[in-house]
Amino acid sequence: MRAAELRQLGKGMAFISPWLIGFIVFTLLPVAMSLYYSFTDFALLKGPLPVGLDNYRELMWEPHPRGRFGDPHFWNSLKNTFYYAAMALPAGMLVSLGLALLLNVRLFGQAVYRTIIFLPSLVPAVASAMLWMWLFNSKLGLINAALMSLGVKDPPGWLSDPRWAMPALAFMSLWGVGHTVVIYLAGLQDVPTELYEAAEIDGAGRWRRLWHVTLPMISPVIFFNLIMAIIGTLQVFAVPMIMTGGGPARATQFYTMYLYDNAFSYLKMGYASAMAWIQLLIILALTAVAFWSSRHWVHYQGK
Amino acid sequence: MGLLLRQLRNTLLGLFVLAAAVLLVFGPRRSTRPPAGRVVVTYWEKWTGTEGAQMQQIVDEFNNTVGREKGIYVQYLSVSNVDRKTLVATAAGVPPDVAGLWDAQIAQFAAMDALEPLDEMARACGITSDYYKPVYWKACTYEGRLWGLISTPWAVALHYNKRIFQEKAEAIRKAGGDPSRPPRTIEELDRYAEALDERDEMGRLKVAGYLPLEPGWFMVHTPFWFGASIYDEHSQRFTLTDQRVIQAFQWLRSYSERLGPKSMTDFRAGAGGFSGTLNPFLAGTLVMEQQGPWMANYIEEQRPSMNRWKMFKDLKRNEKLAAERKLSVEERRANYEWGAAPFPPSDPAYAGATFAGFDVLVIPAGSKHKKEAFEFIAYVNRQEVMEKICSLHCKNSCLTKVSDEFRNHHPNPYIEVFENLVSSPNARAIPPCPIWPEVVDEMNSTIQNIYLLNATTEEALREAQERLQQKLEKFKERQAQRRRALADARR
C-alpha cells in the first residue's frame, strides 16, 4: 500500500475504532463463544462440559417413539413463530404501506393523522402488552363487549383459546406499524414529481400510477422494511411473554421465549446457545432469499 | 403565532429536561438504608403487601435483638419471580445472602450446586430431624443433606361455604348429600359440585360448586388424593402412567367434560382472581375450593363479614380476636360462614392426604455472609418466632412441638384441621425432582391439554411421561459425566 493509502487507512480506522472494538468484544467474541457453548452442556455455575452435537441432536433429530424427532417444544415454538410471521408479516407490510399511501395525500389535518398512527409505536412493550391483555379479556374486555353488542353470541376466548391466541397477537402487532409507516413516508417524499406528471400525460389513472410509478420507486424502501420485518418477527419475545406466557398449552410459545426459558429458568445454557445459532441461521437464510429475489423487483434510482 | 408556539414548545422542553435533571439528582436511590457498622445480610423474599409487612416485622425484631448483639443487619427486599431471579443472580456471582424461595426450588437448586448446605450450622444450633414434622424435614433435604429451613409451612384443604350449603340444602339433599357437613369422598364432592352449579340467562356459568381450575395452584399434585404421586424418588422415575395418576387427572378432566372447557375459562376470566375483592370464593360465585390456611386472613381483609356470620358484626379485627379468646373452637367456627375440612380422597385408605407445601429460607452458593445469614434463619426457626410468623401469616406450624396458645388462639379457627393433616402419614410434600421447573412447565401444558379436551388423559400423560423421563435421564447422565470429568482432572 502506498503511504497516502496507509494514512487514509489509519484515519479511517481511528474513527471507526469504537465500533470495531465494540464489535469484537460485544459481538464477535460472544457469537464465537455461543457457537462453542452450543456444543457443550453449560449451567454457568460450573464449567462447560463438551457434548459434541448432542444439543443439536436433542433439538432436531433425536428419535422418539411414534415417529417423532427432536424436542417437540422446539418444533412447536418454531411452528408458532412461523405461523405468527405468516400472519403478521404480510398484514403488517400491506397495512403500513396502505397507511403511508393514505397519509401521503395532502389533506387537512394530515399531521394529526400521522401523529395518531405513530403514537402506539412509542408505547413500551410491557404497557402495550398489558393494555391489549385487558382489551382481549374474554369476559370483561372491550373487544368482546363490542362483538357482543354487534350481535356475536359467543365471541372467542382470545388469549385463553389456543385457536385464537396467535391471531389475536398478530392483530395486535398492527397497532405498532407507526415507525414502518414513517419510513415509507420518507421514501414516498423522494419519488420525483416528473414521473407522476409524465404518467398522467400518458393517461394513466390513479391505480396505474400506483403500480407503475410509486411502487417501483419505493421498492428499495419496501425491501428495507421487509428485511427489518423478517428479523423482527422471528425474534418476538416481550409481548407474548407478558400476555400469555406461552399458553394456552404452548400455543403462543415463541422461539425466543422457549430459548429464554431454557437459558434462565432451566439454566441449560448450552442448549439455549444451540437454539440461538439455529435462529441465526434461519434469519440469514431468509435474508439471503430476500436479497436474491430483490434482483427481480427492487429498482434503485441510482444516483 | 408560529413564534409564540415555538417559544411555548421550547419552554415546555426546557421544563421537561429540568424535571428529568431534578429526578436524576434528587431522586430516590434505594428503598431502605442499612445502619453503618453492621454486616448487611441481603434477604430477597417473595412477599409483598400485608404478608411482606409481617415478615418485615420479624426482620425488624431480629435486627433489634440478635442483630444488634452480633452486629448483623438484615435488609428485606421484596422481589417478584424470586426463584428465577435468585438463580440468575447466583449464576451471575451476585446472589443475595438469604433467599426466600418455595419448596419446589430445593431439589433443583441443590442439584445445580446453587445452594450452601446447612447441616453443620443447623446441628450446631440444635436443629435436627426431629425438630420438624417428618413430611417437612424430608422435603428440606435432597440426597441426604439439608439445604434450607422453613419460614412458613402450609397445607391444602377443602374450603366450603356453609351459608350457601344451607341455602341450597334441598339441592344437596337431592344429590344424596348432607348440607350440614362437607363432602367426605371425591365422588361426593362431585355430586355436591353439580348440585351447587348455577347458570345465568345466557347459559353461562354464574356460580360454580367446585372448579379444579380455581385457584388451580395444586393441580399437579392432584394424584396425592388418589394415593399416588407423579414422581417416585426411590426409583427416580416419573409415574404418570400409574393407574391412580391417570384416574386423578381424569377426575380433573371430568369437570371440563361436564361444564365445557370454554365456560370454565370464561368463568375464570371474569372472576377476580385471588387477591381482589372479586375472588370468587369470597364473592360467593365459587362454593368449594382447594386452599390453604391463609384464607382466614384473606377473608378477614377482603370480606370480613364472612368471619362474622352470627356475632361481632361491628368489631374490628383485633377486637374480634380478643373477643374470640373467650370462646371455644367450636363456637368460633360456628361464627364463620366458611369451613375447612380435609380435601376428600378417592378412597378412605388415603384419608389425611394433603399437599404439605412451604416457603423456605436458603443461602445461595457464593453468598458473602453465610454465618450471619444462618443466624437469621436460625432465629426464624425458634419456636416462638416461628409460631409468631405462622400466626401472622395464618399458616400452620412445621415444628413437632406446637404450643397450646398457637393451637387454640390461632387467627384461623380451623387450624387444627391443617395441623392434623400435616401430621398424618398420607401427607406428601413436593417430589424432590432436580428438573422440577421443566416438570412444572410440562405438566402445566399437559394439564391444559387435558382440560381443554385436546387429547385423552392417557395419551397426554403418556407423552409427558416419556418426555420427562427422558429429560431426567439426560440430566443424570450429564451429572455423571461431570463427576467423571472432575475426577479425571484431579488425577
Added chain:
Amino acid sequence: MNGAQSKQAVGGAPREAPLRRPSLLRRIWSAEHWMVHLALLCISVGFLMPFVWMLLTSVKTIEQAMKFPPEIVPRPFVPENYVTVLTHPKMHFLLFARNTLIIAVLSVLGTTLSSSLVAYGFARIKFRGRGVLFAIMLATMMIPFPVTMVSLFRIFRWLGDNGLGQWLGTYKPLWVPAWFGSAFNIFLLRQFFMTIPEELSEAARIDGCSEFGIYWRIILPLSRPALAVVALFTFMWAWNDFLGPLVYIQDQDQYTLSLGLQTFQSMHGGTEYHLLMAASVLVILPVIVLFFLTQKTFIQGIATTGMKG
C-alpha cells in the same frame, strides 16, 4: 442521494401534483379527498381507542373496571389511582423512573457521540476495506440478541470474578455497549453525512484542519436534525427496553420502569387493572410528551436521512 431535495420534505409536501391545478375549493370537495378522510378517520379512531380505554380504566374503581358490559364513563371518577400508583409499595415508581433515566441518558450520550464518530469514518474518509467493514456492520443488525445473550452474561461474570469491575448487578451491561456505536444509528448518520458536499471538507483540509476538526466543527453542527433523531430514537428505545433489564437486573431496587410495570401483573391472578392502566399511562407519558415537543425535528430528521440505499 439527493439530500437537498429531501430537505424540503417536511410535513409532507404534495408529490402527486396534477398538471392543471384545480382551485383549492375544487380539491376539497373532490370525492377522493373525502374517501381518504373517512378511511383515515376510521383508522385513527381504531388506533386511538386503546389509549382512550387505558385512560378511562385508569380513573375507575376496580369494581367498575371489572363490570360487564363495560361502562364508558368512570363513575366514580378516581384520579387518586395515580397517587396510589406513585406511592405503591410494590412499585417504587420514582425510583424506577430514576433508574431508567440514568440508563437512558448514558445510552443517549454514548450512542450519539460514538455513532457519529464512526459514521464519519464510514462516510467521509476513503480507506481500504471501508465497504467490507460497512457491510459487516450492517450484517450485525441481523444477529438476534439470544445469540449473544448467554455469552455476554458469561463475559460480564468473568470480568467481575477477575477484578475488572463488577458488571452484573450494575447498569453497565445496559449502557456501556452504547458507547461503542449502534449499527442502526451509524447507518442513519452515515447516510446523512454523505449528503454534505465534499467541498466543505476539502476547503477545511486545505486550511489545515485535522480530520477530527472537520468532524467536530463542520459536520456535527450541520447534522443537528439527524443527531436529534438519533438521540430521540435512542432515548425512547432505552426508556422502553425490556429484554435487556430482564436479563441483567435482578435486584428489585435497580428495576427500570418496564420491569416495574411487570410486577403489577400479579402471579396469583386478579391483576388490579385500574392501577395497572394508571401505571402504564405514567410510563408512556414522558415518551409521548417528548415526542410532541420534538415532532418537527423528528420528522424532518427522518426525511433527511432517507432510507434508500
